[in-house]
Amino acid sequence: MLATLDDGSAIPIELIGAADLPDGGRLHLWRRGDDYSIRFGDNELMGNQVRHSEEALATLACSRLKDRHGQILIGGLGMGFTLGAALRSLPSTAAVTVAELVPEIVKWADGPLSHLFQDYLTDPRVTVEMADVHDVIARGKSAFDAILLDVDNGPDGLIHLANERLYCNWGLRAAHAALKPNGLLAIWSAYTDDDFVVRLKNAGFDVEEVSVAALVDGEDVIHTIWLASKQQ
Template identity: 40%
Template sequence: MLRRRGEVYEIIANGCFLMDTSDGRSERLLVDAARTALADPEGPDLPEGPNRPTLLIGGLGVGFSLVHAAAQPDWAAITVAEREDAIVDWHRSGPLAALTGDALADPRVSLLHNDLVAHLQHSSERYDALCLDIDNGPDWTVTEDNRGLYSPAGLAACRARLTPGGVLAIWSAQPSEAFEEAMRNAGFSSVRTEEVPVARGVPDVIHLGRNPS
C-alpha cells in the first residue's frame, strides 16, 4: 500500500511500515558504503571508462538508492530488482514517477521486474556490488520467503552473483551480530557494520562484506 501523509509517501507491506520519502539518508548510504568499499585502498577512486563497476539494487522502494546511484557517473550499469507490481507501477506512471523518472530513463539503468531472491539464485549475471534493501533487516523480514536471503544458501547465492572483490551491502533497521557471523561463515571477508544515525531509537545500519574470490 502507498499512503500519503502531507507531502510524504509511505510504503506499507502486510501492515508493516517499510520506508517513506521523508529522508533517504540510509538508502543513499547503502550505495555510498558499497562504492567506498569497492574503491582501491591504494588508489584515489573507482576505475573509469569501460572498467567501471556494475551495481544491482535489490528493492526499488521509494527510489532513493536508485536516484542516488544514477546521479553518480561511477557505475557502468545499474540493475534494480523489484517483484511487486504495485511498486513498479507507482514509479512508472504513479505518484513516485516524479522522484525516479529521470533515473529510470538513464540508459545505464535496467528495471528487472522479478523476485530478488529468485534472481540471485537462478541468474548467471555477476555484479561488482549488491545493495539490498527488501526488508527491515535480517531479523525482521516483510514476508516469510524473504528469510531465504539471509540464510547460508541465500548468502552463498549473493557471493555467486558477485565478481571477485565485489561488495555485498545490506540495509537493516537494527544491527545484528549474528548476521555478521553468518556473513563470515558464508565466506565474506572484511565484514563490518556501518551505523546511520537517526533522530531517536536504534540506528539504522548497513552490513558490508567482500567476496574474496
Template identity: 40%
Template sequence: MSTPYDIPDAPEVLDRREGPYGEVVLRRHGGLLQIIANGCFLMDTSDGRSERRLVDAALAELDAADRRAGEEPRPAPHVLIGGLGVGFSLAHAAADRRWGRITVVEREPAVIDWHRTGPLGTLSAEALADPRTEIVEADLITYVHETYATFDALCLDIDNGPDWTVTEDNEGLYSPAGLAACARALRPRGVLAVWSAQPSADFEETLWNAGFRQVRTEEIPVARGVPDVVHLGVRPG
C-alpha cells in the same frame, strides 16, 4: 511553513493492491509517501540518508577492496539494487557517474507502477530515464539463485533487516545458502551491502561463515530514532 513532519492524524490511501506476496498499499501522510506491505510499515520519503549511504558504502568498500589487492578502482562498476522501495537508492546511484550499469530487482509490480506512472515518480523519474538503469520485476531470492549475470556490488534493501523480514520466504536470503548465491552473483572482490533498521551480530557471523571478508557494520544516524545500519562484506578475489 509546513514540513514533512506536520503529519495529520489519518493517512490517505492512494492505492491498494493485492500483489503476488500479499497486500501492498501506497499512502500519503502529510508530506510523506509511505509503502505498507501486509500491514507492515516498510518505508517512507521522510529521510533517505541511510538508503543513499547503502550505495555509497558499497562503492567505497569496492574501491578499498581493489586497492588492497594492488589494483586501481574498477571503472563503471555494475550495481544490483535489491528492492526499489521509494527510490532513494536508485536515484542516488544514478546521480553518481562512477556507476556503470544499475540493475534494480523489485518483486512488486505495484511498486514499479507507482514509480513509472504514479506519485513516486517525483523521486525516480530521472533515474528511470537513465540509459544505465534496468528494472527487473522478479523475486530477489530467486533472481540471485538463478541469474547468470555477475555484479560488482549488491545493495540489498528488501526488509527491515536480516532479523525482521517482510515475509518468511525472505529469511532464505540471509541464510548460508542465500549468501552463497549472493557470493556467486558477485565478481571477485565484489561487495555485498545489506540495509537494516538495527544491527545483527548473528548476521555478521553468518557473513563470515559464508566466506565473506572485511565484514563490518556501519551505523547511519537518521532524523529520528535509533541509527540504521549497513552490513558490509567482500567476496574474496
C-alpha cells in the same frame, strides 16, 4: 483520517495505493500533504522524509568499489533513494539492474511517486527486472561488482517470507558466487544482528558494519548497513 499539525491545523492522511504481496500480506502507500509512506501493517518500510540510510547503502557501497563500477544489482525499488544515490555515484559506463517483485511499486514510481524518482527509471544505465532478487542472484555466476539489498526490514522475512532465502547460509553463499572477485554485498537493516554477521563471515565475506542515524515516526533510531567484501 486527519493528522494534526503543531499549529493545530489538520491535513488528511490519504491511502493512495495498495499492493498485494506473494505471501498474502499487503503494502499500503499513504500520503499526508507532501509526505509519502510505504507501510506493511504498522511498520513504515519507506518514507520520503527518511531517506538518509537508504542513500547511504549505495554511497557507502560505491565508494568501496573504487574504479570497479561495472555491474550493480539492487534488490528492491522502494522510493528510489538507493537507486538515485547509486546513479549519482556511478560513471556513465555502469549498468544497474533493479530487481522488484511487486508490480505496483513500479507503477507508483511512474505515478504518485514520480517526483521522487525524477529521471532514474529512464536513465540508460538502468534496467528494471520484475523478479525476486533471490532468483537473479542464484542464476548469476561472477556477474556483479556489487549487490545492494533493501528488500525487507532486516535479515529476515518480515514482509516476504521467501526473503529469508537471501539471509540464510546457502543464500549468502549464492550471493558470494554471484559476485565478481573482490565484489561487495551491501545490506540495509533496521536493526543489528550479530548472528547474521557470523553467517556472512562463514559464507566467505569480510564484514564491515556501519551505523546510520535516522528519524522514523518522530523517533531517533539507528539503522545498520553491512558491507560484506568477497574474499578470494
